[in-house]
Amino acid sequence: MTFEDLPLSKAILQGISEIGHLTPTPIQEKVIPEILRRNDVIAGAQTGTGKTGAFAIPLLNLLHKKVGESTEAKSLSVLIISPTRELAVQIEENIKAYAKYTNVKSGVVFGGASMQPQINLLKKGLHILVATPGRLLDLRKQGYINLDEIKVLVLDEADLMLDMGFIDEVQKIIRLSPNLEQRLMFSATIPAKVQDLAKNLLKDPEKIELTPNSSAAPDVKQLLFLVPKPDKTELMLFVMRNVIKEKSVLIFRRTKYGVEKALESLTKNGFKANALHGDMSQSDRSSALNSFKNKEINILVATDLAARGLDIDLLDYVLNFDIPSMPETYVHRIGRTGRAGNVGTSISFCSADEKKYIDFIETLIGTKIPVDNDNPYPMDKDSKPQIHKKKGSKHKPGRKGSGSKANKKRWY
Incomplete structure (x- = not known):
């Protein structure tokens, strides 16, 4: 037709x-x-x-x-x-x-x-x-x-x-x-x-x-990097230098703070990047989006709400710095590339505490996401999430410190 x-x-x-x-x-x-x-x-x-x-x-x-x-x-x-x-x-x-x-x-x-x-x-x-x-x-x-x-x-x-x-x-x-x-x-x-x-x-x-809610875009090549959480920023810089290079990429982070941290690392290392999140003024958001569309910069770091529905022609890569907790969000994200018959690539960084989210995503899309082993910051497949315990007081329960005792005013 x-x-x-x-x-x-x-x-x-x-x-x-x-x-x-x-x-x-x-x-x-x-x-x-x-x-x-x-x-x-x-x-x-x-x-x-x-x-x-x-x-x-x-x-x-x-x-x-x-x-x-x-x-x-x-x-x-x-x-x-x-x-x-x-x-x-x-x-x-x-x-x-x-x-x-x-x-x-x-x-x-x-x-x-x-x-x-x-x-x-x-x-x-x-x-x-x-x-x-x-x-x-x-x-x-x-x-x-x-x-x-x-x-x-x-x-x-x-x-x-x-x-x-x-x-x-x-x-x-x-x-x-x-x-x-x-x-x-x-x-x-x-x-x-x-x-x-x-x-x-x-x-x-x-x-x-048109399509089942669970289907991932067919023209998107999906890759998964297993990486310890503290090494994600270094892996992002490695991927930018060696994989994405000068091509266009939309990097997703879960929070506005995360967007700003990733942007800071990228600009410090000489990459042309900008941010897109809800706390930016309208003029700043428009300027960032236009500079990306006009290819003045090749990297846009964004939250999901800021990037949803944006029509960006010929986007080469989507990089999931943080794995989304909702599997449908993953499908939306990677659908930013591979549009209108063009082929795109999705790269996802998964730390130990995000492996359960990958399980949810793979169940939804009905396929395993291939793991890329060409990774300078590998994580053991059997790694468990780190559990951070709060350090307790050095004093025994119910006992006051010597300073507290010294400052206490007695009535007798």
């Missing part, structure tokens, strides 16, 4: 063609016709499979027919909710590219940035708004957004939205949008909590699940 086989207008096909897309991805092939039929949809597919195009293309097609030659946006009719600022910006960039030869107007609003430019954008009029939940509700409370007008609501990365604690905001947005005609939900996975949300939002939806 090509895009021309789908009932899309010439203006939309022209925008798609200019981007360089010739054929729809499997998720687009299944979802686009359902949205064009005005059905509610819940779709599950891994990141990098073209989910944004799956909802953006048909919604733009429907709006283009409605808007026609008019250059004025009289009402906001499509609302797309995204969990992170980076993802919201990325979605809106894709929409603008697809809509290049139409009169459909789109915009994006998100927290962590000045509100006034976003207010000015809304005053000019939009057909499509991409928003993060918090900033959307702030702007609605101040009277700049009327959710009564919304006809189509899209929840993107629904599982991440719930993981980040946005359930109350999402439910409030649904309650404040009484005139919805179509509801669409997209998620990398469809666990029970996403299904519960779907029951509240969707009406007789078409359920489209």
